[in-house]
Amino acid sequence: MRLADKDIIEQLQKQILVLQGNHKPGSEQLSVGLGEIETAFPGNVFPRAAVHELISSSAEDASSTNGFISVILGKLMQKNGCCIWISNKRKIFPPALKAFGIDPERILFVDTWKVKDALWTIEEALKCDALTAVVGEISEISFNDSRRLQLAVEKSKVTGFIHRQQPKVINAVACVSRWKISPVASILPGKMPGVGFPRWNVELLKVRNGQTGKWLLQWSPKGLEYISEQISTTKMYERETA
Amino acid sequence: MLRRQPELKDSPFVLANNEKGRRVVKAVNNIAQGKGVFTGMVVADCRALVPELQLFDYDEVQPKKLLMSLAEWCIRYTPFVSIDEDGLILDASGCTHLWGGEQGYLREIHTRFKNFGYHIRMGMADTIGCAWALCHFGKNGSIIKEGKQSEAISGLPSAALRLEQSAWEKLEKLGLKTIGSFMTMPRTALRRRFGQGLLTRLDQALGAEMEMLTPIKPICPFEERLPSIEPIRTAPGIEIALKNLLAILCERLTKENKGLRKCELRCYRIDGNIQKIEIGTNRPTRNVIHLFKLFELKIQTIEPDLGIELFILEAPVVEELLSSQDALWAMSSASEAAVAELIDKLAGKIGSNAIHRYLPAQHFWPERSIIETSSLTEKPDTEWRTDLPRPLHLLPKPEYIEVSVPMPDYPPLLFHYKGIRHTVKKADGPERIEQEWWMQEGQYRDYYCVEDENGARYWLFRLGDYSSGNPKWFIHGFFT
Structure with a gap:
């Protein structure tokens, strides 16, 4: 392949990415600050103007998933911005959000009873470009509905999270990524008793134009830490033998 | 009555209820009235007069309700409608031209009511007193031109002045049967004999004194x-x-x-x-x-x-x-307006009680540690606390769990929640949270953060202690 052809192909690929709703690389798009995970996405940047799908299969997973969403929200919202959290069985306890760097008073919680209302609310919220992010907790979403949400964010550049709790079927949706987060036993340094900082197993099951992956993360007041598999297992081993 | 049962249109009927052990007529339709039945008669007498007379129960509240709903209906003719004892008063100033003048205005109201099955009497004048007199004693539907009140009422009986019964009976007794017969008398003489009330009513009818009305619905400036x-x-x-x-x-x-x-x-x-x-x-x-x-x-x-x-x-x-409102969430005013508009839209569709915003409250009791605010701009008075562990998911109501505890004041070894056994591997606590006795009586809670064999973290508490029998354990939340 000639060098010029390669250039043309790269150029075209970039154009396709933009058409698919990704930001132009190098433009105002800034890194969210998630570290390694961001390398899984095209352009090594966490896509903001996109809808992310997260799936949880139990109440414990749901809590960890919301924790992970809160980490990203905290990074996205920084010191300003506003977020709308839509759910039909809301369990979020606002004071706990402060630990993730979010001011709980900057989040508006919307409770809906009907799935139809929830979808409508999510779509309307995603259309509002004044918001930073929208979190929707629903269990079922059809492909068509997810496409509507995707179209809304492409215009408004709002980040959307669809948290599907115990869905009956895991169908294909038009979201940019699919995540699965589950809690992992925490570890305190040394032989200290008690519960440590939250740890999660973060799986990126699907990602458009990117690389899927799996990470072990720990959230502490210092921020997000990546834990390599070996260290954690050796530590576990030490602990059990001790 | 007629609206509900149109077949009654051509037959005489009365409404009656019990009074001092007999049935007394309270309202009469015009056919019955034509046959000599009037309100206040005893039903038995009426029956003798008009054998085919139909009888219905009279409901004390019904006329008031009906009058109110008619008054509301009349708002279409003027924004200013008020209720008199047995009628409606409409302030038609500036409204009549919409129906082609005063004649047309009255005709319109009259036909509409007639179509509904109501028989109404109307009068129109510059003053409330004069209009009332015309309506009750004058020719139905008469309109009095500006400044002609005294001419209009001079021929009417003295009762048309909205006087107390004793006052107009006294006037009748003295032979002053029409208003005109005493209207021109010296005011001091009238006051001495009949009191200030008569003069006030007379002035009100003639327009020398102001009279206030209270509209059934306050008039909205916008x-x-x-x-x-x-x-x-x-x-x-x-x-x-x-x-x-x-x-x-x-x-x-x-x-x-x-x-x-x-x-x-x-x-x-x-x-x-x-x-x-x-x-x-x-x-x-x-x-x-x-x-x-x-x-x-x-x-x-x-x-x-x-x-x-x-x-x-x-x-x-x-x-x-206000051109510059309080900064909401450190956003630009355009964004703020956009968010506020979004909230309005959501509130319009799913109801404003579905939208919540929380501020910290100074309570340790988890359910009371947040307070809902309806305002979008209210800022927290105090900081959110982060020094104590709080779960991200809090159950709306603590749920009962079965536990096995090695000894008092220790976290459980294992617990059953929703039929699943969780073995506790690690635990923190207890954090004792007392009931605020000035708000609610009850036992304190000892909270533990526990982690099970799968790495899931829970917030459990024990209600009370072991000195008072076997305390119950509850699960209250999930940590991330």
Whole structure:
């Protein structure tokens, strides 16, 4: 392949990415600050103007998933911005959000009873470009509905999270990524008793134009830490033998 | 009565109820009246007069209710309607031209009521007193021109002055049968014999003294009306009417630098029913497009039935529009407005009680540590606490769990929740949270953070202690 052809192909690929709703690389798009995970996405940047799908299969997973969403929200919202959290069985306890760097008073919680209302609310919220992010907790979403949400964010550049709790079927949706987060036993340094900082197993099951992956993360007041598999297992081993 | 049972139209009937052990007639229809039945008669006497007379129960509250609903219906003719003891008073100033003058105004009201099956008596004059007199004692439907009150009432009986019974009986006794016979008498003589009441009533009827009315509905300063020539039955028709009204109202608000917080659209149907839709906004606004969007969600709820003949748009709550409002969440004012508009829209569709915003409260008891606020701009008075572990998911109600505990004041070894056994591997605690006795009586809670064999973290608590029997354990939340 000639060098010029390669250039043309790269150029075209970039154009396709933009058409698919990704930001132009190098433009105002800034890194969210998630570290390694961001390398899984095209352009090594966490896509903001996109809808992310997260799936949880139990109440414990749901809590960890919301924790992970809160980490990203905290990074996205920084010191300003506003977020709308839509759910039909809301369990979020606002004071706990402060630990993730979010001011709980900057989040508006919307409770809906009907799935139809929830979808409508999510779509309307995603259309509002004044918001930073929208979190929707629903269990079922059809492909068509997810496409509507995707179209809304492409215009408004709002980040959307669809948290599907115990869905009956895991169908294909038009979201940019699919995540699965589950809690992992925490570890305190040394032989200290008690519960440590939250740890999660973060799986990126699907990602458009990117690389899927799996990470072990720990959230502490210092921020997000990546834990390599070996260290954690050796530590576990030490602990059990001790 | 006639509206519900049209077959009664051509037969005499009365409404009666029990009074001092006998049935007394309280209301008579005009056919029965023509046959000599009048209110206050005993039913047995009436039966003797008119054998085919029909009898119905008289409901004490019904006439009042009916009068009220008729008054509301009459708002279509003027915004100022008030209820008299047995009638309605309409302030028609500036309204009659819409129905082609005073004659046309009265004729319109008369025909409409007649079609409904009501027999009404009307009078129109510059003063309330004069109109009342005409209506009760004068020719039905008479209109008195400006300044002709004294001529009009001079021929009427003295009872037409809305006097107390004793006063007009006294006048009758003295041979002063018509108002004209004492109207020109010296005022001091009248006052001495009949008191100030007579003079006041006389002055009120002649227009020498002001008389206040209380309208059934306070008149809203921001109100626009749109009568339609043909009854409107379709949604696009209603939308056009609404857009026109909103444009007029918002133009007025712009002139006065105000924004509305609440807006109501009332649709008067030709069958007398009133359809209402209402919207509210979180901050004062006069944006026609935004307001229309809020109404748009509710237009479907209007039942036009046979058609709507009048639209009234009212802004009962109006506030000064400040150019710079308190910064909401450190956003630009344009974004703030966009968020506020979104919230209005959501509130319009799913109800404002579905939207929550929380501020910290100074309580340790988890359920009371947050307080809901309805305002979008209110800032927290205190910091959110982060020094104590709090779960991200809190169950709306703590759920009972079965545990096995090695010894008092220790976290459980294992617990059963929803049929699944969780073995506790790690635990923190206890954190004791006492009941605030000045708010609620009850036992304290000892909270533990525990982690099970799968790495899931829970917030459990024990209610009370082991000294008082076997305390219960509950799960209250999930950590991340």
